[in-house]
Amino acid sequence: MKALDIYDWFAIAGYFLILAGIVVWVIRKKQSNTEDYFLAGRNVGWFVVGASIFASNIGSEHVVGLAGAGAGDKLPMLIYEIQAWVVLILGWVFLPFYARSGVFTMPEFLEKRFDARSRWVLSVFSIIAYVLTKISVTIYAGGIVVSALLGINFWTGALSTVILTGIYTVLGGMRAVVYTETLQAIILVIGAAALTFIGLGEVGGWASMKETVTPEYLNMWRSASDPDFPWPSLLITSTIVGIWYWCTDQYIVQRALTAKNIKEGRRGTIFGALLKLLPVFLFLIPGIIALTLKMRGELHWDSPDEAFPVLMSNLLPSGLRGLVAAGLLAALMSSLASVFNSCSTLFTVDIYKKLRPNTPEKKLVRTGQIATVIIVIIGIIWIPIMANISGVLYEYLQKVQSYIAPPITAVFLLGIFYKRINAHGAFVTLVVGFIVGALRIILELFKDSLDPGGFLFLVGDINFLTFAAWFFLFCVVLITVVSFLTSIPSKIKTDNLTFQTISEEEKQNNKNSYNWVDIAVSILVVILVAGVMIFFNGR
Template sequence: MKGLDTIDWIVIVAYFFLLLGVAWWVIRKKQENTEDYFLAGRNIGWFMVGASIFASNIGSEHVVGLAGNGAGDKMPLLIYELHAWIVLMLGWVFLPFYARSGVFTMPEFLEKRFDARSRWILSIVSLVAYILTKVSVTIYAGGVVVSALLGIPFWIGAVATVVLTGIYTVLGGMRAVVYTETIQAIILVLGAGILTFLGLEAVGGWGELKETIGPDYFNMWRPNSDPDYPWLPLFITSTVVGIWYWCTDQVIVQRVLTAKNIKEGRRGSIFGALLKLMPVFLFLVPGIIALGLKLQGKLHWDSPDEAFPVLMSNLMPSGLRGLVAAGLLAALMSSLASVFNSCSTLFTLDIYKKLKPEKPEAELVKTGRIATFFVVGLGLLWIPIISRLSDGLYEYLQNVQAYISPPIAAVFLLGIFYKRINANGAIATLVGGFIIGFSKLTLEILKSNFSEGSFLFNLADINWLVFGAYFFALCIAIAVVVSMFYPAPTKQQLAGLTFGTVSQEQKATNKNSYTIWDIIISVAVVLIVLYIMVSFSTLAL
């Protein structure tokens, strides 16, 4: 792997001075109230909302993990990158309910739809989920990328990424995160796009790549008898995880809540959906190219997770290599910054403020900053567990999310679409689901300690995609059955928070918040997703 030269370092330093300059400009602005610190004053336009959604999503699991999938024969996991249609659901289906409720956080929305207990539970579950997935994975990948690019030990790279990100996140709040993410998204798209072009040229074109690797390699759909990626459980579980991540998760939803109004928020989600189509070409394809070049004897790497940084360091010219390296580091930082800010938002507004309602706004902002440091520490402690759960970073992330997302997705979907679901049904689903999901995760970690063929071993050995699909069905059943044993919510409780309770005035306001072009672009996104699904199937081979 080629090292960075003087020009590369100059570009990297200049880029980070730009980011820190933007962050400093934001920090100097007054941020003494929670709305400004956590939601950027709810005054962000659609372009920055969409870019922020994209940059929040494109972090470690894409830079390192998605390219690793392309290089490591895990093409079925491509389906997780075809969730642009679910991003559209955020803007068209979920956002109007969130915006009408005027909430800061997703647990706060559950309190309005159900009761205070559900807010407490979701807050705690979400914080645990962030530590197990977003924080630890992003820090881990940050260490991988930084150590590969800069030639320094893994842990030094990981800690350095955390410290630099933490400084501007803690001081600048949500506005600093959104502004820096917009810059990072632009640089990353341009850099990765150039790398894909150079990679295809080096491997001899798309046709030569297919011939080198074999056309069957590109098929993302495997039979239901496949032990690793059966297509139906893959589709169901990935959709459940997608709804949880894109439509109910604080990190992503917080971006659309920063918008000036529903119109800007929806257009931001549509723009985010368009950008979400790019990772297939920006990260997965370079991973496949890296494998093709390795088979041709033109490139060498040991682990699939090294494919992207090795490809970049060998193909990019001086200067441009430094810019893309900076973009990669910035992508890791933006993903981490998003999680830091969302964790501090959840802890401060859904836990600390409930315990200390008399605290002034300035005190709450200070508490949010302190909470960030504790979340980072817990994330660092979880990193050694990652390698025990999966041999690939991206698969680890989807694996854990398959155990966390079903109860949350079930409660939000039923809460918005089904008036009969009540607080007790939601509580039973969240608590029961958390216990079941965490138990399965624990069994997987301890799997090597069980004798093969024993009950616990067989339970731990259940395919995570199959488990995720049945787990979601069970969560739906728990919510519905438990709700039937208790009175239905009143119309006053549900007003404007679920389908069937939206007033004519609210419907008219929502209708005025979009145009025919919003509809056309949304339909185009769905058609592109279907086209990619067909292209990466045996139908096209």
């Protein structure tokens, strides 16, 4: 690792000055009620919505972990990064339901569709899931980045960034999050694109790099019998996780809900889908470049997760290196800011306000701020435990998400598209699903101490992609069977069916919210995704 020089520090200082200016501007605006604080007053345009969706998704765990996947022979993980077509499903299919219901949170949506039990279960579980997947992973990855770039202790780098991000998130709320994320997305794209371009030049171009790592290495499609990434399970599970993450998770959907109207929200998701195609070229390929240089003896790193910061430090010129460092810090901060705000929204709106419905708006905002601090502390405590689950950071993230996603995806999909699904089915599926997911994580952690011939060892040892695919099928069957075997009170049944029925006026408003450009760009996104899938076939 090369140390940063004076020009690099100027670039980093410039970034933080602009960031501080945005935060001060936001704080001076009113934040007196929950709609202002948690949804930026529902007055955000499509460009900011799309940039915020992208920046929320692309955190330091992607920068570090996706490059690590490219450097560590885990190219099939790429499939999680070409899910731009699933982002389109959010805008075209799910968003009209969410917008029409006027909800703040996804658990609140479940209460309107089913009952309060499902809301409670999803609220509590979502907060736990954020600690397991988003907060701890982001802080851990951020610590790697900051310590490598600035030459400081891991914990010092991680905690200082967490505290800085926490301050502006607590003070500025959702408006501070979405506007700073727009800046961070721009810096991240410019910096990582420069690294990819310079890196390809350093290895002699794509053909030379392909020759060094071999064409087989660049194949994201493994055989159905592959022990790590069997392609049928990979395709099915990545889709299940994608629908959960992009279409039903508070962390992402909250950005679309900040839009002025459904037209701006949908266009924001289309723009976000276009941006979602970039990580392949911005982060995965630099990981492969780093591996190429290591194989040639021109670069050294110990862990694949170090590939991106080491490559950046050694290849980029003075000044630009500082800009990319700022971009990496931006990635860390944008992810943390997003999850901080989402956690405070879930706790305040879905838990605290339900328990104390007469609480004044200002006190609700204060409650969300306090909840954020507590959740961050819990996330920090979880970091050392993380390392036991998987060697590569990005794979850890996908593993845990594969155990979380199936029950939630089943409940939302069938809840929206099948009127016969009732509150009992949703509640049972969520509870049983979360117990099974937790059991799988525990068994995976302790499988070495289990009897190799026993059932528990089999459950803990089965490929995580195959497990998730069968788990989803189990959840679909469970919610359907329970719904058919139980009945619900006539009033709830009537309310739910009314909620699902779209009036002619609403149909017309939805039709007027898009034009041929929106359709054309959406089709282009699908074509580009197919093109990437075909390109990385090892030939």
